[in-house]
Structures are given as C-alpha cells and as structure tokens.
Amino acid sequence: MEIGRPYSRLLYRLERSGTLSPQDRRRVAELPLTVTNIAAHQEIAHQGDAPSRCTLVLGGFLFSHKLASGSRRQITSFIVPGDIADLHTLHLSSLDHSLSALGPAVVAFLPHAELKEMLDISPQLSQAFWRETFIEAAICREWLTNLGRREAIARVAHVLCELAVRLQAVDLARNLAFLIPWTQTDLADACGISSVHANRVVQELRRMGLVDWDARQVKIRDWDGLARLGDFSDHYLQLRTARTAIKDSAPLEVKVPESV
Amino acid sequence: MEIGRPYSRLLYRLERSGTLSPQDRRRVAELPLTVTNIAAHQEIAHQGDAPSRCTLVLGGFLFSHKLASGSRRQITSFIVPGDIADLHTLHLSSLDHSLSALGPAVVAFLPHAELKEMLDISPQLSQAFWRETFIEAAICREWLTNLGRREAIARVAHVLCELAVRLQAVDLARNLAFLIPWTQTDLADACGISSVHANRVVQELRRMGLVDWDARQVKIRDWDGLARLGDFSDHYLQLRTARTAIKDSAPLEVKVPESV
DNA sequence: CGACCGATTGACACAGCTCAAATGAAGTGG
DNA sequence: CCACTTCATTTGAGCTGTGTCAATCGGTCG
Numbered sequence: 001m002e003i004g005r006p007y008s009r010l011l012y013r014l015e016r017s018g019t020l021s022p023q024d025r026r027r028v029a030e031l032p033l034t035v036t037n038i039a040a041h042q043e044i045a046h047q048g049d050a051p052s053r054c055t056l057v058l059g060g061f062l063f064s065h066k067l068a069s070g071s072r073r074q075i076t077s078f079i080v081p082g083d084i085a086d087l088h089t090l091h092l093s094s095l096d097h098s099l100s101a102l103g104p105a106v107v108a109f110l111p112h113a114e115l116k117e118m119l120d121i122s123p124q125l126s127q128a129f130w131r132e133t134f135i136e137a138a139i140c141r142e143w144l145t146n147l148g149r150r151e152a153i154a155r156v157a158h159v160l161c162e163l164a165v166r167l168q169a170v171d172l173a174r175n176l177a178f179l180i181p182w183t184q185t186d187l188a189d190a191c192g193i194s195s196v197h198a199n200r201v202v203q204e205l206r207r208m209g210l211v212d213w214d215a216r217q218v219k220i221r222d223w224d225g226l227a228r229l230g231d232f233s234d235h236y237l238q239l240r241t242a243r244t245a246i247k248d249s250a251p252l253e254v255k256v257p258e259s260v
Numbered sequence: 261m262e263i264g265r266p267y268s269r270l271l272y273r274l275e276r277s278g279t280l281s282p283q284d285r286r287r288v289a290e291l292p293l294t295v296t297n298i299a300a301h302q303e304i305a306h307q308g309d310a311p312s313r314c315t316l317v318l319g320g321f322l323f324s325h326k327l328a329s330g331s332r333r334q335i336t337s338f339i340v341p342g343d344i345a346d347l348h349t350l351h352l353s354s355l356d357h358s359l360s361a362l363g364p365a366v367v368a369f370l371p372h373a374e375l376k377e378m379l380d381i382s383p384q385l386s387q388a389f390w391r392e393t394f395i396e397a398a399i400c401r402e403w404l405t406n407l408g409r410r411e412a413i414a415r416v417a418h419v420l421c422e423l424a425v426r427l428q429a430v431d432l433a434r435n436l437a438f439l440i441p442w443t444q445t446d447l448a449d450a451c452g453i454s455s456v457h458a459n460r461v462v463q464e465l466r467r468m469g470l471v472d473w474d475a476r477q478v479k480i481r482d483w484d485g486l487a488r489l490g491d492f493s494d495h496y497l498q499l500r501t502a503r504t505a506i507k508d509s510a511p512l513e514v515k516v517p518e519s520v
Numbered sequence: 521c522g523a524c525c526g527a528t529t530g531a532c533a534c535a536g537c538t539c540a541a542a543t544g545a546a547g548t549g550g
Numbered sequence: 551c552c553a554c555t556t557c558a559t560t561t562g563a564g565c566t567g568t569g570t571c572a573a574t575c576g577g578t579c580g
Contacts, residue, residue, distance in 0.1 A: 068405050068410050096398040141336040192407060193568070195526090197569070238354075457535085
C-alpha cells in the first residue's frame with residue numbers, strides 16, 4: 001500500500017478532470033497528514049460527531065452507514081482508496097452518517113484547518129475537490145435509483161459493476177476481478193435487502209455464470225450479462241479517461257478479457 | 261412570486277451557515293439571470309445533456325429523476341424555491357439525471373461562466389455554495405436509507421416530514437401545511453413504491469389522523485406521530501433554526517405561482 | 521477441541537406489486 | 551350547459567419477491 005506516496009491516488013483522481021498546476025500538486029502533496037491503521041469493523045467516526053479532520057483512504061475499504069428505525073443498517077457508500085470519506089465535515093457542523101472500515105484499512109487524516117487554507121488559496125484545487133463531491137452525489141443518486149426501482153438481483157449486479165469500474169480506475173481490479181473484505185450481510189445492507197436474500201441472489205448470479213465469488217474475491221465472468229442484468233452504465237461515474245484506460249472503447253459493448 | 265428580488269431565498273440559504281460580506285451579497289445579487297416560466301411537467305434538462313447554465317428555482321417545484329430498466333422512474337430529489345437544481349453541471353460534463361417541473365414553476369438560469377468567475381473570486385461564496393452541495397448529498401443519503409430500510413408507510417411519512425421542514429425554512433409552509441403540485445404517482449416514484457400502494461399508504465395516514473391530504477394541499481395534523489412513524493429527525497438538513505421554527509413561529513405569507 | 525462467525529437451506533408469512541376496473545374531478549368543444 | 555375526454559384517485563383480487571425464523575454446515579482461531 002505505497003505509504004511512501006500517500007497522495008498519489010488522490011492526485012490521480014483530482015486530475016481526471018484536468019491537469020493541476022505543479023504548484024497545486026505540491027500543495028496537495030505537502031498537506032500534513034497522520035497515517036493510521038484501522039482495524040476491521042472499527043468505527044472511525046460516528047453519526048453526530050463533528051470531526052476536525054478529513055479521512056483519506058490509502059488502502060482497504062471504508063463504508064458510510066446510517067441506522068433506520070433504531071436497528072436497521074443502511075450502507076450509504078463504499079469508499080475506496082483515493083477517496084476522501086468525509087469531505088463534507090469541512091463545511092457541515094455534524095456528521096450525518098457513521099464511518100467504518102469494512103476490513104483492515106490504512107487511512108490518512110487531514111486537518112480541516114490546513115485543507116481549508118489550501119482550498120482558499122487555490123480556486124483550481126477547490127474546483128477539483130468540489131467536483132469529487134459532485135461525483136459522490138451522482139453515485140448516491142444512482143444508488144437511490146437502484147434501491148427504489150430495481151429488484152434484488154439487479155441491485156446486487158449493479159453494485160458489483162460499479163465497484164469493478166471504480167476499482168479498476170484506481171488499479172485495484174484487473175480483468176474485472178477484485179478483492180473486497182465484505183460479508184454478504186454488508187452487501188445486503190448496501191442493497192437494502194436481507195442477508196438471507198443476498199445469499200440467494202449471489203448463488204443465482206453464480207448459477208447464471210455471471211460471477212465467481214469465493215469468500216472475498218469477486219470475479220465478473222460475463223460483464224455484458226451482469227451489466228445488462230444490473231441495468232448498469234458507467235456514465236454517472238464520470239470516468240472518461242479512466243474508462244478508456246480500462247477497456248479502450250465503447251462503454252457497454254466491452255468484451256471481457258479472456259485471460260484469468 | 262417576488263421576481264423583483266429573485267435572489268432573496270438563495271441568499272437566505274447561503275447565509276444559514278454564516279453571514280456573507282456585503283460585497284459577496286452584491287456579487288450574488290448582480291449575477292446575470294434569465295427568468296423563465298416553466299409549464300407543469302415540462303422537462304428542463306435531460307439526462308446526458310451538458311447545460312451551460314444552472315437553474316435556480318424561484319417559485320414552484322422541480323424534481324430530478326432517473327430511469328431504471330428503461331421505464332421505471334425514480335425521483336431522486338424534490339427541488340424547492342431557493343435551491344439550485346443542477347449546480348453540479350458547473351463541474352461535471354454531463355447530467356446524470358433529468359430535471360422537470362412538478363407543476364408550473366418559475367426559474368432563473370445562471371450562466372456557468374459568470375457563476376464560475378464569481379466563485380473563483382470569492383472563497384467565501386465558494387464555500388457557501390459547496391456547503392449547499394454537501395447538504396444535498398446528506399439528503400440523498402437519508403433518502404437512500406429511507407428506500408433501503410423503511411417500509412412504505414414510513415417512507416412516505418419521512419418524505420412528508422422532510423418537505424414540511426424544508427418548506428417551512430423558506431416560508432412556504434405554515435403550521436405544517438403546504439401546497440405542492442404533485443400526484444400520488446410522483447410521491448410513489450420518490451418513495452420507490454407503486455402508485456397503487458402509495459394511495460393505500462396515504463389513506464392509512466389519513467385514517468391514523470396524522471395528515472390531511474386534499475388534492476395538492478398537505479397538512480400534517482400530528483407532527484410527533486408522523487415523525488415517529490417516519491423515523492424522522494431533521495439533523496441531516498443542517499437547519500439549526502428550522503425545528504424551533506416549526507414548533508412555534510408563524511411564518512410569513514406565502515404564495516405559490518398559480519398560473520404561469 | 522470448542523467457540524464463533526459467515527454461508528447456506530428450508531418453511532412459511534406478508535408487504536407490496538400487477539392487473540383491471542370503477543369513480544371522480546376538471547377541462548374542452550360544440 | 552351538456553357530452554366527451556383526460557387524468558388522478560380509489561378499490562378489489564390475486565400473485566410474488568423478499569423477509570423472518572430457525573437450523574445446519576463449514577471454516578478459522580485460540
């Protein structure tokens with residue numbers, strides 16, 4: 001987990017929309033940070049907290065979640081390396097969700113004060129970070145559609161497609177296969193279904209030959225089939241360049257690499 | 261609708277988190293704008309479009325929506341006067357959702373160029389607008405939880421509570437009653453349920469004595485009961501003052517554009 | 521070896537969906 | 551001012567996707 005260059009993934013993301021000036025890159029790279037190991041299932045921040053720093057994921061996965069009716073958990077996002085998990089704490093007084101680690105993770109904490117100062121100085125950086133916020137919101141809207149208007153198997157397929165694309169964009173998936181330390185219950189809580197049903201859906205996806213799924217390893221065997229089933233199109237992720245990097249052309253007519 | 265001061269509600273919102281300098285207020289007030297009447301059900305922007313201006317709602321209601329599986333509509337947000345409906349088009353290349361009017365509405369279009377220029381000049385304004393984005397995202401997460409982990413009647417109750425609070429915050433609801441030109445089908449598409457079921461839920465809410473609901477007029481008769489049923493707490497809206505406003509103040513006169 | 525956790529299975533219940541039709545309210549045009 | 555259309559609401563009757571409950575199985579770790 002290249003701790004030596006903790007900002008590389010973040011910078012890579014910020015530059016998706018356009019190049020940053022060398023100066024701006026330096027500003028980001030020189031932000032003070034505290035690298036911390038997080039244990040599996042550890043809660044980093046709790047709903048209602050008012051943290052004074054943001055959390056950049058360097059390795060592993062975090063997720064944000066909320067409770068409904070006191071006991072029912074809804075996962076509101078998966079946060080992958082290169083993402084800032086709680087940028088909104090910069091301007092909102094209290095956190096509207098909790099933040100936890102899916103498995104063991106490595107994060108860097110960035111103090112609000114320095115972050116704010118940096119953003120005040122550079123409108124370009126401010127824009128780049130703001131843009132990340134917008135993408136996050138677009139993902140949230142897509143999830144909303146997923147929960148509101150697709151049935152269980154399509155929801156799961158959609159989430160898998162999204163993760164594959166997002167992870168591939170940060171080099172954490174190759175050949176549409178990736179490792180993620182979740183349980184079927186986590187998946188269920190992201191998809192708004194019960195864990196029992198999540199299990200049945202996973203089995204059905206296996207049976208249909210769409211995915212291999214052993215423990216924490218997910219491999220998409222039939223991208224077209226899964227994307228069709230999950231009604232997935234990656235436009236909302238705004239990864240123009242990243243997508244070409246992944247598979248060099250037409251979005252949904254992608255061929256699955258034969259190898260692996 | 262007070263067209264004479266189109267920015268009043270926007271300014272009011274931007275200043276929730278802290279006062280703007282007179283200069284910044286002037287910058288906002290002097291933004292060039294094109295006021296336009298929108299017919300009921302008119303689509304203002306379509307998924308995939310790349311508009312070159314943002315849409316500020318002056319009167320009436322807009323909503324953003326997406327299609328799943330080609331035909332199933334999910335409403336992803338209700339946009340009320342004072343909201344900017346599509347601020348994200350400022351930095352994202354294409355719109356990830358469509359934008360339409362619930363009933364007749366009045367909007368002001370703000371060209372991206374001038375908006376960007378203004379935000380580049382003033383970090384304070386930039387922050388204030390960014391903050392609005394964060395609130396929008398928080399609302400989206402709450403909706404996600406709503407769809408994923410609450411049953412139908414609670415979803416509807418939650419949406420009603422949210423609208424009441426948001427509208428009361430911009431003086432468009434008084435005594436927990438408001439006018440909104442939606443149909444039960446619109447409500448259903450926001451809550452991820454069928455319109456038939458939405459109807460049954462509405463009837464149940466009436467029967468329980470929680471709301472009065474004639475045509476477009478919604479009146480919450482038992483706030484505590486409805487909020488409890490909908491598992492609603494307004495923290496995520498980040499409206500410090502809103503709750504007290506709801507309980508005891510008598511908001512000002514309100515008008516929804518009747519003709520347009 | 522026992523304890524624990526996650527995956528898996530089966531049986532059953534029910535919330536909410538679909539289909540279909542009736543009712544009601546609000547124009548619209550003759 | 552009345553037929554006619556249109557659109558929203560309402561109601562009824564099955565049907566089904568998904569939830570809940572309760573075991574069982576299997577792997578991992580101390």
